[in-house]
Amino acid sequence: MANNARTLVKHNGLEDIVVVHQCAVEDLHLPEKVDIIISEWMGYFLLRESMLDSVIVARDKWLKPGGAMFPSHARVLLAPIEGRTGRKKQDEFADALEGWQEFCDTTHSKYGVDMSCLGEQFENEQRQYYLQTSLWQDVSPSQLLGEPVVLLSYDLHRVTVADVLSPSAQFKLHVERVSQVGTVDALCAWFDVDFRGSDELPCEEKIVLDTSPDEQGSTHWGQQVMYLHPPQPATCGDVLTGSFRMQRKKENHRLMSVQFTLRHGRAEQLGPERQDMFSVE
16 A cells, blocks of 8 residues: 555655655654544454554654544444344354264264363354354344443543553443344444544534444444343333443454443343353454
């Protein structure tokens, strides 16, 4: 991309105006600080890939006082939804375990090798793959069972690396509509980012990149859907009260582990607590 940019700059006679630097931003050296930083760092669930760290480094090192970040603000939103994919994933998980048992039986009867000692490891791997990994999906607004809530919110002029290393939040989801089977099947997350400049350098017109469920189809990022196993029984007027925590995976900091702790019931009486774990890969 840097090479193509240089070709375009030269072809359009802008070599005295545009300078292309090809390096990691942490290694960048400039003759002066800058007025504006434009970046595209957003991943699934906003923070997947952990690229915001580098943008923060560039801001702290090179942005002038009063300069503007584009995008300037970011939010993660969460809503309860209905969906059928969770049941499909449960069936696939059951099929995988059945296939493993058939494999073990065949291996033992034909070759005299007992593979059963690997059964627990196999089951855990299949559970994570089928039941505990968030899914990229193009969610329809008709699947929403309640209004979204803001899970995380960042001002890109002020956010720190510490703020995004292990974010957590408390939330309340109000069930305003019930599915045909009377359950909340999944939690659905997406993000939006604003391009509105800084307090000292505001935009004349605010632009929003919105990745919410849309009847016209999804953006590149779609939505991240985390199916609950089993689905959460719910009736209209119920509240899902919960906490959220996200951590980077030790083996690959670009991927995330997400934990939701949920309690549900009527607004005045919440039921027992449940915990659901997911990988954002």
